[in-house]
Amino acid sequence: MFRSLYFFNRACLxxxxxxLIPWLVENHRSMGLVKAxxxxxxxxxxxxxxxxxxx
Numbered sequence: 001m002f003r004s005l006y007f008f009n010r011a012c013l014x015x016x017x018x019x020l021i022p023w024l025v026e027n028h029r030s031m032g033l034v035k036a037x038x039x040x041x042x043x044x045x046x047x048x049x050x051x052x053x054x055x
Contacts (some may be wrong), residue, residue, distance in 0.1 A: 004031040 004024060012018050024031070 007031065 004027070007027075008018070008020055008023055011023065
């Protein structure tokens with residue numbers, strides 16, 4: 001999170017009208033703020049969903 005504030009500060013130097021929250025929402029992937037779901041976790045979730053459907 002703190003790392004993204006540095007980049008926001010740099011962006012504000014180019015465009016002073018920027019607001020923090022909308023900027024973070026727009027750039028959340030490049031800042032690594034939202035973690036991608038790992039393949040292993042997707043597979044486990046799919047297996048558990050399949051098991052509940054069979055019951």
